[in-house]
Amino acid sequence: MGFLKEVQALSSYHKLAEKQRDTFGITDLYRADINSVKGQGLNDYIGGGYGRPGNYEIVILFGDTGIGKSTVALNMLCDPILKGAKVGMMILEDEGADVYLRMEAALGRTNFAEYVLKRGADIQIATDKELGRGEWTLEGALEYLEWMFLERDRDVVLLDHLQFLFETVSIGQEGEWRSQQVFMRKLNQLIKDVKKTVILVSHTNKGDSKGSSRIRGSSGIAAAASKILEVQENENSSVPGGITITMRKSRFTARPNYGYNMVLRKGKMIPATGDVPGVSSSFGF
DSSP, X not given: OHHHHHHHHHHHHHHHHHHHTTTTTOOOSBOSOTTSOTTSHHHHHTTSSBOOXXXXXXXXXXXXXXXSHHHHHHHHTHHHHHTTOXXXXXXXXXXXXXXXXXXHHXXXXXXXXXXXXXXXXXXXXXXXXXXXXXXXXXXXXXXXXXXXXXXXXXXXXXEEOHHHHHTTOOSOHHHHHHHHHHHHHHHHHHXXXXXXXXXXXXXXXXXXXXXXXXXXXXXXXXXXXXXXXXXXXXXXXXXXTEEEEEEEEESSSXXXXXXXXXXXXXXXXXXXXXXXXXXXXXXXX
């Protein structure tokens, strides 16, 4: 009887897999860099872009404080906006007006609201002020994210940043890590259920850790992600604002053994130029 149940389960998985076969391993729903064409530049480096057609994706951006993670994240939202998607932002550090201006810079457009309406996009910005100045629980944050996806029908949601949320839980290191693991497991299940995309921004640990182990907090944060991108300063950049984006994890696509160089200029992310455009051999795995 037990064997029969296993056969039946395998058969049901086969039917589900048939529906996903054509898009499995494809993460090109949205361009991460609107200044490069689809399938080239940074988009090609991270597997075609990010987001899986008809399926889920959890993207984590992490790096040191002040390196430009939030700027990269907002630039990654440009393509969904240009495509008329429903975008949600849970911004826990900046004021709403600041986010508005930064999105204008990323898109290279003034009068962001009018531009968005013409594109047919629907954007919802929730800041720490609207959410209660840190007076929430992790469960409350999950409920809000669930509301964004299920009630507001968001296609993509940005949460910036995780540590600002986790720091509201002052229950000791062991209890805090456990809470983070539970939060990420429940978030992971939510994203799988709704088959949408979430971008999470995270700070780094202090010390000599490398790769995704530098993500501050519980190991469950990295475990839940399907794609992890580290943002670092490009010390070899000939211009200010040079960064290197290194893919530290990719569940559905190949993971290159080098980093990709970009430049952050006036809030916009643009491809770097140099001896070898975009490629850095100094950030291996």
